[in-house]
Amino acid sequence: MNTPSDVGKQVLGPDDVRRAITRMAHEIIERNRGTADLALVGIQTGGVWVVEALAAEMLRIEAAENCGANPIVVGSVDASLYRDDIGMRPVSPGSVSDLTFTVEGVTVVLVDDVLYTGRTVRAAIDAIGDYGRPKAVQLAAIVDRGHRELPIRPDFVGKNLPTSAEESVSVTPNGVTITQGTDT
Amino acid sequence: MSRSLLSITELGETGLRRMLDTSDHMAEVNRRPNPKVPALRGKTVCNVFFEDSTRTRLSFETAAKRLSADTMNFSVSQSSLNKGESLRDTVETIAAMGVDAFVIRHGSSGAPWQIGEWTSISVINAGDGWHAHPTQALLDMYTVRTALNRPISVDGGSFDGLRVAMVGDIKHSRVARSTTEAFKLLGANVTWVSPKTLLPPVHDESVVANLDEVIEDVDVLYLLRMQNERMSEALVPHLREYTARFGLTPERAARIGRHVLVMHPGPMNRGVEMAVDPGELPGSVINQQVTNGINVRMAVLFELLGSGSENSLTGNTES
Amino acid sequence: MNILITNGRLIDQAGERLASVRISDGIIIEIGDQLAPDADNSGAEHLIDAAGLVISPGFVDLHVHLREPGREEAETIETGSRGAALGGFTAVVAMPNTDPTQDSVGVVEFVRQQGKRAGLCDVYPSGSITMGRKGEQLTPFAELANAGVRLFTDDGNGVQDPQLMRRAYEYASDLGVTMAQHCEVESLTAGAVMHEGSCCSHLGLPGWPSLAEELMVHRDIELVRLTGASAHFLHLSTAGSVGLVRAAKADGLPVTAEATPHHISLTDELLASYSALYKVNPPLRTIEDVMAVREGLRDGTIDAIATDHAPHVSETKEMPLDQAPPGMLGLETAFGVALAHLDMPLADVVAAMSWKPAAIAGIADRHGRPIALGEPANLVVIDPGEAWEVVPAALASKSRNTPFIGVPLTGRVKHTILHGDITVRDGKAQK
Numbered sequence: 001m002n003t004p005s006d007v008g009k010q011v012l013g014p015d016d017v018r019r020a021i022t023r024m025a026h027e028i029i030e031r032n033r034g035t036a037d038l039a040l041v042g043i044q045t046g047g048v049w050v051v052e053a054l055a056a057e058m059l060r061i062e063a064a065e066n067c068g069a070n071p072i073v074v075g076s077v078d079a080s081l082y083r084d085d086i087g088m089r090p091v092s093p094g095s096v097s098d099l100t101f102t103v104e105g106v107t108v109v110l111v112d113d114v115l116y117t118g119r120t121v122r123a124a125i126d127a128i129g130d131y132g133r134p135k136a137v138q139l140a141a142i143v144d145r146g147h148r149e150l151p152i153r154p155d156f157v158g159k160n161l162p163t164s165a166e167e168s169v170s171v172t173p174n175g176v177t178i179t180q181g182t183d184t
Numbered sequence: 185m186s187r188s189l190l191s192i193t194e195l196g197e198t199g200l201r202r203m204l205d206t207s208d209h210m211a212e213v214n215r216r217p218n219p220k221v222p223a224l225r226g227k228t229v230c231n232v233f234f235e236d237s238t239r240t241r242l243s244f245e246t247a248a249k250r251l252s253a254d255t256m257n258f259s260v261s262q263s264s265l266n267k268g269e270s271l272r273d274t275v276e277t278i279a280a281m282g283v284d285a286f287v288i289r290h291g292s293s294g295a296p297w298q299i300g301e302w303t304s305i306s307v308i309n310a311g312d313g314w315h316a317h318p319t320q321a322l323l324d325m326y327t328v329r330t331a332l333n334r335p336i337s338v339d340g341g342s343f344d345g346l347r348v349a350m351v352g353d354i355k356h357s358r359v360a361r362s363t364t365e366a367f368k369l370l371g372a373n374v375t376w377v378s379p380k381t382l383l384p385p386v387h388d389e390s391v392v393a394n395l396d397e398v399i400e401d402v403d404v405l406y407l408l409r410m411q412n413e414r415m416s417e418a419l420v421p422h423l424r425e426y427t428a429r430f431g432l433t434p435e436r437a438a439r440i441g442r443h444v445l446v447m448h449p450g451p452m453n454r455g456v457e458m459a460v461d462p463g464e465l466p467g468s469v470i471n472q473q474v475t476n477g478i479n480v481r482m483a484v485l486f487e488l489l490g491s492g493s494e495n496s497l498t499g500n501t502e503s
Numbered sequence: 504m505n506i507l508i509t510n511g512r513l514i515d516q517a518g519e520r521l522a523s524v525r526i527s528d529g530i531i532i533e534i535g536d537q538l539a540p541d542a543d544n545s546g547a548e549h550l551i552d553a554a555g556l557v558i559s560p561g562f563v564d565l566h567v568h569l570r571e572p573g574r575e576e577a578e579t580i581e582t583g584s585r586g587a588a589l590g591g592f593t594a595v596v597a598m599p600n601t602d603p604t605q606d607s608v609g610v611v612e613f614v615r616q617q618g619k620r621a622g623l624c625d626v627y628p629s630g631s632i633t634m635g636r637k638g639e640q641l642t643p644f645a646e647l648a649n650a651g652v653r654l655f656t657d658d659g660n661g662v663q664d665p666q667l668m669r670r671a672y673e674y675a676s677d678l679g680v681t682m683a684q685h686c687e688v689e690s691l692t693a694g695a696v697m698h699e700g701s702c703c704s705h706l707g708l709p710g711w712p713s714l715a716e717e718l719m720v721h722r723d724i725e726l727v728r729l730t731g732a733s734a735h736f737l738h739l740s741t742a743g744s745v746g747l748v749r750a751a752k753a754d755g756l757p758v759t760a761e762a763t764p765h766h767i768s769l770t771d772e773l774l775a776s777y778s779a780l781y782k783v784n785p786p787l788r789t790i791e792d793v794m795a796v797r798e799g800l801r802d803g804t805i806d807a808i809a810t811d812h813a814p815h816v817s818e819t820k821e822m823p824l825d826q827a828p829p830g831m832l833g834l835e836t837a838f839g840v841a842l843a844h845l846d847m848p849l850a851d852v853v854a855a856m857s858w859k860p861a862a863i864a865g866i867a868d869r870h871g872r873p874i875a876l877g878e879p880a881n882l883v884v885i886d887p888g889e890a891w892e893v894v895p896a897a898l899a900s901k902s903r904n905t906p907f908i909g910v911p912l913t914g915r916v917k918h919t920i921l922h923g924d925i926t927v928r929d930g931k932a933q934k
Binding site: 078080081082083086087093096097126127130131132 | 205206208209212213216217218220221222223224227251486489490491
């Protein structure tokens with residue numbers, strides 16, 4: 001039997017998510033003055049679809065403004081081998097990292113669906129560093145739910161969403177849902 | 185309760201598939217300019233080799249270091265064992281120094297199981313007697329899966345229909361036992377090619393007694409190492425005769441298809457089971473086996489030491 | 504010492520009945536169904552209430568390794584004798600694989616004297632068939648027979664050379680002694696660790712084929728047929744061996760056989776634990792073999808239950824299987840294990856542990872006697888229904904190599920009486 005907490009509470013709908021992505025795409029282009037020497041890197045596994053959505057939106061914007069655009073460089077990184085809680089809880093690699101471009105000299109925008117303690121981002125930054133020395137690393141997340149445990153701050157946020165630590169947040173193209181109970 | 189890898193039997197099909205998945209991550213790490221990750225910082229892996237095997241020890245040591253674990257090596261020659269210290273005393277002494285995993289190579293079947301009884305530390309079987317060599321089986325599966333581009337993972341995929349011939353001394357081979365079992369778990373058909381003197385006394389595998397009978401009907405030709413001492417035990421009359429019946433000679437090499445993978449666990453006896461230059465075989469994946477040994481051993485170390493729970497099959501970690 | 508055992512169920516060769524037994528100066532002096540404590544001499548008479556218990560002749564073990572002289576760290580004749588008494592044994596035959604070997608009158612006398620000194624059990628040394636058990640030169644059978652040796656064996660090894668064994672049988676046939684063979688063709692068991700079968704194949708352990716035992720059982724049956732000597736087969740473990748002995752007995756040949764408690768209770772599958780506790784010689788076999796050995800005991804093909812009590816210090820059992828020595832303890836658990844695994848009347852189990860082995864050991868004049876007036880008081884009082892478990896610290900043996908720790912057993916020795924003295928009372932050794 002489903003209790004209300006199993007079902008969860010939808011706080012953003014599909015249109016909200018789409019609009020957030022569009023706004024973030026504009027901000028990323030604006031901040032970086034275009035898409036040259038820029039790479040979007042999704043954190044496995046939740047950030048991967050967000051990268052795809054952002055890249056598609058950025059390509060659309062660039063094409064419309066400049067009458068044609070270069071493809072957006074994308075990739076993904078699995079941070080599980082860099083986590084600081086290895087050995088403390090079940091950890092297993094998600095999907096294999098896919099970083100086929102040269103990181104050296106590129107501005108990497110790390111992308112995740114939810115920003116929470118910041119520990120995954122820390123691990124992902126370390127992982128990126130093992131591929132080379134990027135010009136800069138920026139951070140984008142659709143939802144920032146607070147509760148940071150490290151001095152990490154997003155550059156691009158879709159929605160700030162105050163939550164309690166006893167809740168978990170799920171983000172898909174269909175919306176954002178808050179559920180009681182921590183995910184493990 | 186510690187987590188250990190003792191045999192393919194105990195790992196099971198799900199565990200085997202999972203190790204292959206994790207090996208993909210490690211292979212990606214090993215392709216990087218800096219093939220090292222901090223995953224096992226602060227962990228200590230002790231290689232305890234009661235039997236010499238430089239290649240296996242180096243493979244484990246490299247794997248541990250690429251995961252940033254500290255390594256210790258403890259080699260026990262057979263002669264110092266006979267000084268009267270029991271296996272248990274040896275193991276308890278090393279355990280007291282504070283290690284997180286034992287990588288055990290032992291000439292006696294079952295020694296890793298005994299050690300597992302006496303210590304709460306993770307035990308990885310790096311080969312015990314004639315019995316089991318699970319990381320060899322893993323690297324063999326990973327090599328075949330990669331070479332054939334077969335998408336085998338926890339989500340599915342199999343070696344269904346794959347015809348494997350395992351050739352040579354099955355009886356005394358931990359590689360034959362573990363690798364045969366792993367192939368069968370993933371759906372391959374395995375035929376043992378061996379004289380009766382080199383077969384286990386009781387088994388239910390299909391067997392042919394001459395390599396020529398199957399040479400044109402295999403997808404994987406797995407040659408086992410033929411040891412000289414088998415001759416003195418009258419298990420084969422002469423190595424020349426062994427090569428004639430079971431060796432990969434130039435004549436046989438000409439008969440195998442170009443798609444056929446040729447495998448060997450090493451070290452090879454050139455001129456005996458391998459009577460051609462493996463470099464000239466289009467399907468030789470022997471070097472890939474060695475490379476993949478590091479990938480799968482990293483996966484094993486990470487799965488055993490990098491997870492805090494028995495049930496590490498649960499999903500993603502988001503925080 | 505004067506002892507009155509009241510209201511027990513007597514089991515001996517004469518059958519079963521309820522009675523009380525009075526003992527004085529080592530002799531049974533009175534048997535009746537209404538014996539009362541001696542009024543004149545109360546207090547000097549030890550009373551044992553055997554209501555609900557069984558009184559039988561003391562057990563006789565044809566096959567124990569007491570390790571003294573040579574390996575006293577594993578067992579001494581005193582500690583082994585104490586274990587024997589706790590197991591209900593009043594006599595044991597000590598195997599000759601000591602260091603030095605029991606191949607001379609001096610060593611044999613030493614063992615006998617140590618047994619006397621301990622005073623817990625009569626210790627009958629066997630003699631080796633060949634000097635140093637090397638399988639090369641016969642020991643002085645007649646000298647040893649004069650010193651009381653009745654059973655000759657190279658146990659630990661079989662005599663490999665058929666010609667030498669033929670001479671042994673021929674020479675022994677004049678002396679009224681018995682050759683006891685450990686049946687193992689060693690060229691078939693080099694390096695072997697466990698029974699050869701599907702388990703060993705899977706476990707990657709060198710196999711010990713049944714053939715290695717059966718070939719020598721067959722050889723020795725034919726040598727008995729040829730020479731007219733008598734033979735005893737130690738620790739039969741295979742269905743084939745049982746069949747060979749059954750056929751030999753049907754032919755009227757003077758052969759006897761024994762089986763161990765572990766070969767009627769444990770199988771080779773236990774080696775999957777890789778625990779050296781399960782390494783024995785001959786090895787644990789398959790369930791089919793176990794059933795055949797049980798049937799052999801049931802139909803009398805196998806005469807006796809003998810423990811092959813083989814103590815080893817724990818360090819040696821904490822080695823890899825191929826390096827650990829074979830053998831397990833047996834004396835203190837034999838009756839409980841036998842009773843649990845044999846579908847036989849209690850009287851037949853007692854026979855296989857008492858008067859039948861006494862006859863094979865050549866000591867039927869003192870042990871395994873009927874419970875009757877004037878007979879020597881070598882008795883055991885047992886509770887066939889008592890459930891118990893082996894507690895390691897309670898073992899009298901110096902060693903702990905038994906897989907029966909923590910295994911529920913039924914049937915326990917309560918009291919043991921040797922030469923009219925109580926050696927075990929309420930399950931506790933009296934010295």
